Amino acid sequence: MKQLLFLPALALTIGFQSQTASAQCPIVPFAVVELFTSHGCSYCPDAEEALDSVIQAEKTSGRNVICIAEHVTYWNGSWFDPFSDPQFSPRQTVYCQYMGVPKGTPEAFVNGKMIVAPSPTIPGINAAINTQLAAVASAGVCLTLQSPANAATLSVAYDLSGNYAGKNLIVCLVEDGLVTTPNAGENQGVTLHEDGVSRKFVVTPISASSGVVSITPPANCVRAHSQIVAYVQNPTNMVIYGATRGIDLASATTGVQDQALEESVVLYPNPATSEVTIGGTFSEQAQYAICNLLGAELTSGAVGNGKISLNELAEGMYILKVSDGSSIFSRVLSKQ
Numbered sequence: 001m002k003q004l005l006f007l008p009a010l011a012l013t014i015g016f017q018s019q020t021a022s023a024q025c026p027i028v029p030f031a032v033v034e035l036f037t038s039h040g041c042s043y044c045p046d047a048e049e050a051l052d053s054v055i056q057a058e059k060t061s062g063r064n065v066i067c068i069a070e071h072v073t074y075w076n077g078s079w080f081d082p083f084s085d086p087q088f089s090p091r092q093t094v095y096c097q098y099m100g101v102p103k104g105t106p107e108a109f110v111n112g113k114m115i116v117a118p119s120p121t122i123p124g125i126n127a128a129i130n131t132q133l134a135a136v137a138s139a140g141v142c143l144t145l146q147s148p149a150n151a152a153t154l155s156v157a158y159d160l161s162g163n164y165a166g167k168n169l170i171v172c173l174v175e176d177g178l179v180t181t182p183n184a185g186e187n188q189g190v191t192l193h194e195d196g197v198s199r200k201f202v203v204t205p206i207s208a209s210s211g212v213v214s215i216t217p218p219a220n221c222v223r224a225h226s227q228i229v230a231y232v233q234n235p236t237n238m239v240i241y242g243a244t245r246g247i248d249l250a251s252a253t254t255g256v257q258d259q260a261l262e263e264s265v266v267l268y269p270n271p272a273t274s275e276v277t278i279g280g281t282f283s284e285q286a287q288y289a290i291c292n293l294l295g296a297e298l299t300s301g302a303v304g305n306g307k308i309s310l311n312e313l314a315e316g317m318y319i320l321k322v323s324d325g326s327s328i329f330s331r332v333l334s335k336q
Contacts, residue, residue, distance in 0.1 A: 025140035040075030042186035047106030062316025079185030112238040138163040139242030173200040271334035286324040
């Protein structure tokens with residue numbers, strides 16, 4: 001690891017404030033992997049390749065796993081990392097303080113609770129992910145895109161449940177399939193293939209269980225390769241309480257979700273086992289579709305009496321979409 005400095009360990013204290021869980025936004029296990037990296041670090045390409053492999057495997061796993069490559073600015077020199085963000089060095093500093101570890105790159109943390117040591121590798125990242133997925137989550141996070149997916153600025157609505165008061169909501173636009181060949185610095189002439197790269201990172205103090213966050217993707221962002229993810233984080237000790245893989249812009253609905261339909265629909269039970277019921281008033285033409293978290297449709301049909309079988313689905317998180325004429329509704333569904 002390319003080290004920057006050493007920071008002394010601080011005591012880790014985790015506060016918990018209990019709140020009533022929302023029936024609309026289930027609380028499900030999760031793992032958020034944050035890799036601090038840089039184009040100016042010769043140790044980083046191996047870690048980025050490991051993260052890329054994990055990302056590709058998790059795309060079809062059905063698990064609630066979020067991976068973000070956060071490019072720091074402190075190694076910018078003869079080569080300026082085009083994905084570097086000045087927010088990430090201070091974030092890494094706080095993580096290192098609470099973990100009692102040196103600051104450098106590559107360095108990966110999972111759920112704000114553990115570091116992938118000694119260096120981020122595929123087995124190391126997967127072991128940390130499995131450990132955190134076995135833990136009990138305490139917050140639910142749901143996202144809905146309220147603007148066209150190709151809008152200059154995206155309006156992302158969020159709904160929270162559980163332990164979110166006094167925390168921050170992190171909403172991040174990540175992009176896959178990026179290819180860069182630096183012409184200077186430690187990685188001069190090396191072709192870098194990167195997935196999960198943070199392109200926009202928005203931190204919002206939580207004041208209510210629902211709201212809207214605006215994200216303006218960079219002009220060179222390929223939306224067909226991008227997702228919007230989100231998580232609830234303690235701003236003091238950096239512990240993460242809940243997360244969602246959120247919205248795949250390649251398959252996101254490009255119309256505005258109908259607010260009246262959103263407020264009238266009840267989805268129960270959620271989490272569900274073999275069957276879920278959609279409660280509400282629908283026309284005979286109403287259709288539903290169940291998609292994985294990347295937007296790929298797995299099953300669909302007429303809403304009918306509102307009862308939908310889940311027997312053919314594996315345990316995991318899904319997106320349930322209902323369309324009734326010009327009205328659109330979507331909600332996160334958890335199968336256990």
